Amino acid sequence: MAPGIPAAMERPHFIGIGGAGMSGIAKILTQRGAKVAGSDAKESGTAEALRALGATVHIGHAAGHLADDASCVVVSSAIRADNPELVRAAELSIPVVHRSDALASLMGGLRAIAVAGTHGKTTTTSMLAVALSELNLDPSYAIGGDLAGPGTNAAHGEGQIFVAEADESDRSFQKYDPEVAIVLNVELDHHANYASMDEIYESFETFAGKIVPDGTLVIAADQPGAVELTERVRALSSVKVVTYGESETADVRVHKVTPRGLTSEVTVILNGKYLTFTVSVPGRHYAHNAVAALAAGVALGIPAHNLASALGKYTGVKRRLQLKGEAAGVQVIDSYAHHPTEMTADLEAMRGAASDARLLVVFQPHLFSRTQELGAEMGQALALADASVVLDIYPAREDPIPGITSDLIIDAARSAGADVTAVHDKAAVPEAIAGMAKPGDLVLTMGAGDVTDLGPQILDHLSS
Template sequence: MTTAIPPAMERPHFIGVGGAGMSGIAKLLAQRGARVGGSDSRESETVAALRAVGVDVRIGHRADQLAPDASCVVVSSAIRQDNPELVEAAGRALPVIHRAEALAALMAGTRAVAVAGTHGKTTTTSMLAVSLTALGLSPSYAIGGDLDAPGSNAAQGTGGLFVAEADESDRSFHHYRPEVAIVLNVELDHHANYASMDEIHESFETFVERVRPGGTLVVNADQEGARELTSRLTGRAGLNIVTYGEAPDADVRVVRLLPKGLTSEVTVVIDGGELTFDVAVPGRHYAHNAVAALAAGVAAGVPAADLARALGGYTGVRRRLQPKGEAAGVRVIDSYAHHPTEMAADLEAIRSGAGEGRVLVVFQPHLFSRTKELATEMGQALALADSCLVLEIYPAREDPIPGVTSELIIESARVHGATVEAVAEMDAVPDTVAGIARPGDLVLTMGAGDVTELGPRILARLAP
């Protein structure tokens, strides 16, 4: 396996290096011996982890933070054109490389497995990376979330496999050339970049067309958008298609799924035989993610029984139904879910493992564009909880849209029978939760923004 530093990336500068996708690529380059620098808007555990592997991270964005000998600048789609470091790079005529292009360069010369889908990418990528590592295959990987500690979202392995999350949000997954591609689901999201489902399908088709000749597509047999994609691809020369799921015609078929509180047991038929293994995170969707990982690993040549056993040892990824602790008899769990399908799936999974206790949700909407298009569906999903607190919209890279506020979600939730309350300030959440929660309840902090920081604060407030 190659561990060479791609041309022009011996001295890269990452703008927004603390981001989930950016930090992993920076870490991989540092582990290959590149002199990596970068900037971020604030200190974080991820920034500290990057410094620990030799990345020179500066806080704030200023032109003078771009090193005199920088060889290129790496950006994500979230970086605005008026960023002073990007302006400085243009003035110096330095190459500007999108993070997906940088990751594609790192994947060159490897047997790449790229995991795509509207949701479930991080969990499935991590399941496969952790399991291959447990089997001693030493994969390289780049994941959009941390496994167990800040900075654990990427690693340079010594084996030939490279497992990577493939982001469809800005079409950047078109840069990859995988040997095995996974498509978990195809739904309309990222409304600033896609105007219709047809555009989404065209984008996923382009991604699949990049699979190397003789390679394999592992695709969901149960989800409508994924089945439509499969129908568009059937008969494509040089592409092996392996379907998975509960559908009777699935190639890797789920025949039994047994919930066990906050875990589950899944039985699949693969290559004519049955395999049963545990999944250490709750819910049908996580079990299906594990089956997708199993099918992809087998397509890459890993024995099914070995991989199933290794998948049983997977214990989850940060922010994907991650237990944060318990205080005063109240459990707190953190969820990254921000699309209605994800929200409903996580709430159904939590409901099945909550016992007699109530499920209380603290939800932070993510992006104005997503809220504008999906507020009704978000409210419907929140109605699966016993009680909800809804925060203001986390804007991330977006500017406000007139008339688009959390109130749209709250109105929908009430229409669907939810008990819901608006909370304008995050600082008010711990006290509000303490006034509602009682022993046996489960509190779920949910969203892709900084709502994740509330878990420890809620636990501290609940503690006797």
């Protein structure tokens, strides 16, 4: 058996290996010496990166891609039961392992930090990965996005710390046993899996209950859902709870967030002492993510002043207010925001970073179920922009829902006084935005789907 690899993971086959969560686990296993194979729907830079590490990556899904001697088949909740490789696995009696179980097996024997919450997981996990690496602690990490510096979403480190983004969407975060768990916020989302806030709270309570004895829950002191969860956890558990935020009762108190263009300066009060450091992305919510990372590191015994300095080395995550470029005096920035709270936070951050600029948004709704439940709130968020273009819904893993279209968002946005245009042909967006934009404007491509592809195309049209 290869060192550091569970026996079931020696020859894994990943269905959907190019996905953000799946590819990270595949990378770590490859770096540990496993014989990794898998398939994905289309060619990508991620597929090439995995091949460069030694993995076998097939394009398209077919029964023949699955080797007879595979030790397991790894799937995410997005893989449908009729996938030909999954059907073939059943015929060969090859064990099927959920992505979360695979990730949990990689954390065994290490000091795990699991980062959860409806928003901000990728950023906070990334901040920790960068800071711990800067301190030469050589962590392993698995993140739902690529770090702007190293340009990867996962790595196997020789140190004792494993930092992982913990996904609540399908309850899979309940599989982990962290020493430190972070909960950034608790809101209703993932409507295909959760019918109510009570179900959300129960799921997060179970996650918090998996913290190892003498472990720590780091949780927001300002966000209502997190405050409710804190009360529930304190009533049921002996886990140490550390709160952070602007509340006067917070254990790690955010004293001040000062905008510095596209960065922020953050001052916190920790153990009665003031500590100031820089965050490389604008906006109060990103500053709070950094403070959560600081509190988690301190819970592991890392000196606060060392960690604060190292957090200043974080340079961002792809798609989290990532500057794609500038042309004709117009900056184009990419945002992964797809929930109304995230949209509002990113739009407010951009307003604060460049208060004199016009803000133009290209928004692509993500999932029919999310649009059905939150379309009105998405439209209200777009009222923060000077003008918006709204695309058709990106379906991802979902089938259409009758009557649910982008019009739900557009109607709500117009009711809130927003200047909104519906564009059904994505290919027409770059020219339309280039015609609208003037020197000094900011253009924000926003959404969790393929709207990110439009940034470079908009820049090309602005340059021509």
